[in-house]
Amino acid sequence: MSPIKATIDFTALLDVVIASVVAGAVIVSSHSLCLYGLTEFLDRRHAREGTRALPFAILGALGGAAFAAAVVYGFIIMTTK
Secondary structure, X not given: OOHHHHHOOHHHHHHHHHHXXXXXXHHHHHHHHHHHHHHHHHHHXXXXXXXXXXXXXXXXXXXXXXXXXXXXXXXXXXXXX
16 A cells, blocks of 8 residues: 555545535525525615515525525534534
């Protein structure tokens, strides 16, 4: 066995890479949903389309909550390991 294979745990390295990709996708998509929902909500409310604005407000709130939860979860994981 080569010295590189003996010192590097490739299974753990693959786990870190997969977790990083998933976390990055969750953070980016939840933040994008938050921005899109709130922007559309404000645009439709400005155009006096109140009933059509409500679903976008809910989408923005859910995206913001998912983003905040992912950030808090990331901090918890980083500080406990």
